[in-house]
Amino acid sequence: MAKSVDDDMKTLSVRRLRAARSSLSSLAATLQDEIGDLAFNNYRTYADVGNTADLCNEMFCSMSATTSELKDVVPELFHRIKKFYVDSERVAQELGLLKKAAAKENPLWDLFTLPNVMEKCIRAGHYDSAYSLTNYATQLAQMNLTKNPVVLTIVDTLNASRHGLLDELFSKFLGPIDLSTGILVVNNIRKIPSISPTQLRVTILQYRDMYLEKQIIALFGQPGFLQHAIEVYRECMYETMVLYLAVFPENDFMRRFDMIQDPRWVQWQLASQNVVLQQWAYRNLNRLFDLIREAERKCPVDISNVVAKLMTFAFSFGRMGLDFRTIIVSEVDSILKVSFEARVNKATLTLANKAGIIGYVDIPKHEAIAEVSLEINQWDALCVYGNEVLRALNDLRPNLAMIQTLKKSFRTILTWLDRLMAKDKVQMAKKAATLFIKCFIPYVRKNLYTFFAYETSFRKVSGSAVSKASFESHFNLLKEDLFLGCVQKEFFMELYRSLEPEEKSTTVSIEGMDFGESEC
Template structure:
C-alpha cells in the first residue's frame, strides 16, 4: 500500500531507501489516518518544521563549528589513515605466504634442532661410556707398546663385535678402522720379535698370538716363522768376522748347528708335525705342511754348504773342521736330514786342490833351486850324521847331498802330512797321479841339467850326477811310495775295495809306476842285474 502511495507522491523519484525505510513506512501509515483537513495542513506543518530544523541546524553549526571542523579534519585524517592501512593490509596479504613458508621452515628446523638437542642430551648422559669407546684405539696402542698382547687381542675382538652388531653407526666403523691400523703395528712387532734370540716358551707365546690374529693361514704362518728365524740366523752369521776364514768357518759351523737345532726344536713344539700319520681326505687336498720345513732346512743347509765351500778354499788343515761338520750332519740324522754325503765331496775337492797346490809349490821350488844348482867340480861329500834306519818316516840321509832334492822332499812331506790328517779314500788315484806327474817333472829337470852341463862335466861331476839320479830313483822315490802306503795302507784299501793287494799293485792303486817316473834319466842309472828267481822243474 505504501509503495503505490510513494509512487503517486513522488512520481519522479523512486528509491529503495523510501521503500525500505521504517520511518517512512511509519510516517506513511500515520499519514493514511489523517483527515483531509489535516492532510491540507500537513505541508505547511512540514515546512515550518523544516524551518525550525534548519534554524536548529544553523544554531548547532554556529555553536559547534569547531567540532564540525575537527570532525572534518578527523574524517579526512581517518580517510588517509584508512588508505595507508589498506596499503599495509595489501602488503601484509602479499607477505603472508612468505611468512607462512618461513614459519614452516622454522618449524622444520626447530624440529631437527629438537632432535639434535635430545641426541646431545642422551650423549651427555652417556658421555662416560662414549669416552671409553673413543679411547679404545689409544688403549689398544698402549697395550701393544707395553707388550700386553692378550689384552690387545681381547679388546680387538670386542671392537669387531661392536662393529658387526652396529654396522650402521659411523663411530664404530671409524673406531674399527683405527683399531685395524694398530692391529698391523701389533703384527709387525710380533714378527720382529721372532727375528730375535728367543726361548721356546716365548716362541710358543708369539706364534699363539699370531694364530689368534687370524691373518695368516697355517702354511703362511709356518713360512713366516721360518723366514723370521732365518733372519735371526743370518744376523748371527753376518756378524762373524771374515778376516780369518778358518775361524769364520769354525764359528759358522757351530752357530749354524746350534741355531738350526733350536729352530728345529721350536718348530716341532709349535706346529707338531707328524709325517708318519696317515693323511685324511681334507689333508690330501692341501699342501703337505711338513714339506715346508724340510724344504727350508735343505735351503739353509745348502747355504751352509756354499759357505763351507768358499771358506775351505784357504784352509790347509781339514781334520778339525771335518770332524765338526760330520758331527753337525750326524746330529740331524734324527730328523731325516743327514747331509754328511753332501759334505764329503766338498772336503774331497778342497783336500785334493790343497794337495795339488802343495805339490805344485814343491815343483816350482825345485825348478828354481835346480836352476842355481851345478854339478861342476862336485866332490863326494862326507855326511857325519846318520839316523836310525828303523825310522820308516824319516827321509834318507843321502838326499842331503843334493839340496834341491832335500828341499823338494821336505815340501812333499808337508803336503803328505797335511793329507795324512784327513785322507779321503776317493783321492787315492789322484794323489798317486799327482805325485807321479811331479816326479816325472823332476826327472825331466835332472835330464835337462845333464844336457846343459855334460860338456863341462869332469869325472867327479859325472859321478855326482849318477849319484843324483840314483838318489832320486833309489831313495826319494821309494820313500815317497812308503809315505803313500803309510797314509793309504794297501791291506786296508784292499779290504775296503774287496780285492787283494796284488790286484792293487797290478792296477797301480796306491803304487807309483817307477819305470815311467825314471824313464827320462834311465840312461844315467847304472845297469842292475836282477837275481834269477825262476825255479827249474824236472
C-alpha cells in the same frame, strides 16, 4: 607518529587487519555522521575533521600498498619459518646427543680408550686380551656401527694393531725360546685368521734364520770362530726343530688327510709336511759349510776338530730323522780337495816362475831311485815345491781327486821345462827334467803309498769294490798322458821307459811292505 603506526601495521596479522578494516569502515560511517553534525553545528570543527579525513585517507592508501607487498612475501616467509623450526629441532637433538656423549658415564669414552688398551696388552704380553679386542672390532663392523665415523676410526685402528700383534708374537722367535713359550706363542698366532698354516711355518723359520744370523755376526773376528759357529748352529737348529715338530705334528695332518682319501681314485702322493723344515735345515747346513770354506780360504783350519764337531752335530739330529753325516763327509772332502788343489797350484806357479834356479841342477850319479831322494836337494825350488805338496798331503783325507790335481801340476811343470828346452838353456832344462821324472815323481808316489795305503785307507772303506791293481793304476803318477802336447815328448818318453823296470821293482817292494793297522 605516522612511522609508529606503520610499524604497528606491519606486525599485525591478516585476520587482525581484516577485523581492523571492518571496524574502521563502521567508524568511518559513524565519523561521516558526526562530521555532518559538526559541519552543521560548528564549521571550524568541520574543517579540522576534513583535514583529518584526508590524512587518514592518505595513511590507508599507504597501508593498502604495503599489504599488497606483504602478500608476495608471506609464502617465502612461512617456508623459512618452517625450515627454521625443522633445523632448530635437529640442532636441539644433536645438542642432546652431544650432552649425552660428553657425560662421564657414557660408554663411548671406553670405546675411545680401546686403541691404547690394545697397545698396552701387546706390550705386556696379554695376547689373549689383545686378540679379544680385535674380535670386538670385527663385531662392531658386522653390526654396521662403522657408519659412525668415530666408530669406524676406532675399528680401523684396532685392525691395524693386529699387524703389530703379529710382529710382537713373531719377534719372540728372534731369541732363545723354550718349548712351552713357543707353543703358547704359536697358538696365539693361529687365532688370527689372516695367517695360513704354510705362511706360519715359513715365517717362524725365517725369524729363526734372523736370530741365527745375528748370533753368527756377533762371533765374527773372535778366536775359535768356526767352533763357536758350529755350536751356535747346533743349538739354534736343534731348538727350532724341537719346537717345529711339537707345534706342527706331521702325523696329525696325515691322519686328517687319510679320512678324506677316496681309495677309488688314484691320487698323487702328498709331500711330507716337514719338507719345509728339512729344506730349512739343509739350507742352514750349506750356509755353515760356506763359512767353513771362507775360513779355509783365509787361513788353514783344523779340519779334524771341525769334522769331530760336525759329526757330533749330525748325531744330535739323527734321532729326528735328519742324518746328514754323509753330507758332512762329502762337503769336507770337497773343501779339502779345493784347499789341496789351491796349495798345489800355488806351489806349481812358484816353481815355474823360478826358471833361473835350474843352473844349480846336477844329474844324479846313479840311476836307481834314491830312498830319501837326496838328489832332489840339488834343486832348491823343487824342494820348496815338494815340501808344500807333502804338507798338503799330510792335511788331506783319502781322496781320489788328489791324483788328478798332482798330475795337472806335474803336467804344468813338464810343459814349462819343455818351453825352456826350446831356448838357450837346453842342457840345464834336460837335467831338471831328468831329476823331476826319475827322482821327484817316484819319490812323491812312494809317499802316497805310505800316506794312503790300500789296506788301511781304501780297503776298509770300499771292501772288494776296488781291487789293488785298480788302486795302483790310479795312483800311478807317471803316465804317457803327462807328455801330451810337449815338443820334447820323445826325450820325456825315453826317461819314462828307462824308469819302467825300476817301477816294477818298486811295486814289488811296496807290495811286501807292512803298513800296520793305523789309519792315515
